[in-house]
Amino acid sequence: MITTTTGETATGHLPSWAEVDPSEQEVPPEELAVRLADINHSLKLPGQVLRAYSPANPTGRPTPVEVLHGSIDCTPYATAPELTTPVVNLLLAGEHWLTDLGPTDLTQLAGGLRALAARLEDDVVPALIEARTEWTTYHPHTAGVRQ
Template sequence: MNPASALPTTEPDATADSERQWAITTTTGERTTGYLPPWATENPSEDDVPPQEMTARLAGIRHVAEFPGQVLRAYSPGNTTDTPQGMEILRAGITCTPYASAPEPAIPVATVWIADAHQIADLDPTGLAEIIQSLRSVADRLDHVVIPHLNDIRTAWTTHHTSRTEARP
């Protein structure tokens, strides 16, 4: 990637495309614009920024698209009750921080939140495909190994186990 192509442009007000670009305008009238992807959930445009804060504002631009995970009922060590609570797993997002300092990527990457704050971040398409394949392998193991074992174990348990109430005279 050409580093110069990642830099925002400074252009007159009349040439900015408000539907496809963000704009930050300083208190001195300098206007800096950049690409605003259609998938971004927020527009980082801002007016009346002190000129000395422009670099920090650019570094803070972050385009985000979020994708919900699956809510399952689960036990948690932090839960104050003995009942399972809803917990979202495998939430995903695409993030681009175009003016990030190295080593943070300046191109869109994916993040998968396993649960709560546990995440696998900065995934490119290949890395995301590897996560997907791993999850498919886990699902296959649960389906083709764990379920048959559980069925066998439950059958044996039912056949051989005597409950406490049956064992009492």
């Protein structure tokens, strides 16, 4: 609930998953609309930590990077009705986001990730093993350098 200094109140549903209660007291009445527009119910979603190279890392070595982390978000007082429904926003890595994902979008993304994982396991890993086998035939001193 948001209450203004003049006693006006605005109430709404606080989802059980929301990490922050946006309730406020003593809000100047002229700021009520802005405060309502700024409400965002959110739940952080963990990602997967991978080791990756980054130009920002001066050592030139791979460092842990969390990918595909994000949040469930709902902006109940958004001007566009479709934005008032909870969506998932995912940070791919760095500054690359997938935003406003609904259930169908998430299902399609999950299918794409499963397909990618299958390609990595079924096609890329065997191709890499074959490439390494061929490589070490001609460069035996590199055998077993990186597993």
